[in-house]
Amino acid sequence: MALTDPINILLVLGVLAIILIWGPQKIPELARSIGRARKEFDDASKGLTNPTGSLQQGVSASDALVDTAQKLGISTQGKTRQEISDEIVAAKSK
Secondary structure (H helix, E strand, O other): OOOOOHHHHHHHHHHHHHHHHHHHHHHHHHHHHHHHHHHHHHHHHHHHHOOOOOOOOOOOOOOHHHHHHHHOOOOOOOOOHHHHHHHHHHHHHO
C-alpha cells in the first residue's frame, strides 16, 4: 500500500478532517448512530421481504377480537383480523 496512491491520500485526509471537525470524543457517538441506522434499515428490509403481520397470518386464540367473534358464533379459523372485524360489524348490525 503506497502512500502516494491518490485514493489512499484522500482517505487519510478524510480521516484527519473528521477528527479535526468533530473531535475524538464525537467519533464513537457518530459510529454508534451509523450502526443504529444500519440496524434499523436491515430490520425494515427484512420486514419487507418476510412480512409477519396480521394480513399474512391467521389470528391467535387469545385475542379479544377472536373472543368477541366466538361469542357471536363467528368462525375465526384461517381468517385475518380485518375479515373477523368485518363479520363482527355485520353480525351486530343485523
